[in-house]
Amino acid sequence: xxxxxxxxxxxxxxxxxxxxxxxxxxxxxxxxxxxxxxxxxxxxxxxxxxxxxxxxxxxxxxxxxxxxxxxxxxxxxxxxxxxxxxxxxxxxxxxxxxxxxxxxxxxxxxxx
Amino acid sequence: xxxxxxxxxxxxxxxxxxxxxxxxxxxxxxxxxxxxxxxxxxxxxxxxxxxxxxxxxxxxxxxxxxxxxxxxxxxxxxxxxxxxxxxxxxxxxxxxxxxxxxxxxxxxxxxxx
Numbered sequence: 001x002x003x004x005x006x007x008x009x010x011x012x013x014x015x016x017x018x019x020x021x022x023x024x025x026x027x028x029x030x031x032x033x034x035x036x037x038x039x040x041x042x043x044x045x046x047x048x049x050x051x052x053x054x055x056x057x058x059x060x061x062x063x064x065x066x067x068x069x070x071x072x073x074x075x076x077x078x079x080x081x082x083x084x085x086x087x088x089x090x091x092x093x094x095x096x097x098x099x100x101x102x103x104x105x106x107x108x109x110x111x112x
Numbered sequence: 113x114x115x116x117x118x119x120x121x122x123x124x125x126x127x128x129x130x131x132x133x134x135x136x137x138x139x140x141x142x143x144x145x146x147x148x149x150x151x152x153x154x155x156x157x158x159x160x161x162x163x164x165x166x167x168x169x170x171x172x173x174x175x176x177x178x179x180x181x182x183x184x185x186x187x188x189x190x191x192x193x194x195x196x197x198x199x200x201x202x203x204x205x206x207x208x209x210x211x212x213x214x215x216x217x218x219x220x221x222x223x224x225x
Contacts, residue, residue: 043216089154098162099170104154
């Protein structure tokens with residue numbers, strides 16, 4: 001089945017720096033890739049997503065890029081702020097299986 | 113709109129006890145999901161219901177059963193709880209297929225002694 005690998009598992013940056021989280025997927029048929037942010041003790045919430053017909057998508061300080069050939073996608077956060085500290089999950093959707101497969105998460109810590 | 117709600121918020125069980133986790137959504141979504149979240153393992157799909165009247169196994173279905181009671185409600189049952197089922201359980205829903213945004217409930221923290 002689909003397998004999603006996510007790196008790094010933890011990431012520490014200084015406020016104002018950029019942060020990049022990378023995910024790879026195994027099934028070339030996957031066509032939808034959302035990113036979720038989960039603050040401590042809270043539920044996961046969608047922050048951005050990308051479909052396979054698009055190479056890049058931006059929303060203010062966050063962006064996602066997709067390389068279908070290499071089967072990887074990345075989350076980019078610029079000008080990080082302490083409130084960006086959370087666990088971030090990537091996921092991939094494979095048509096025909098009607099379900100998301102999640103990566104294992106990246107704990108991002110932004111220090112003031 | 114309350115979105116996705118779950119009850120209870122927290123539960124302690126003894127090994128062998130049974131319980132049902134409740135989930136409801138008021139967004140008129142067709143698809144609903146149950147996940148468990150364990151440290152370092154992300155979110156793993158237990159069962160899902162693509163539409164009212166259907167349910168399918170996910171990644172880790174053993175030890176669980178589900179019921180799609182109606183379009184709004186999707187319950188998860190542990191017939192004989194085991195310590196390995198200690199986890200945080202999240203319910204989620206989406207408009208249609210999993211390709212669409214999934215909205216998560218607040219979670220149920222379950223401890224099995």
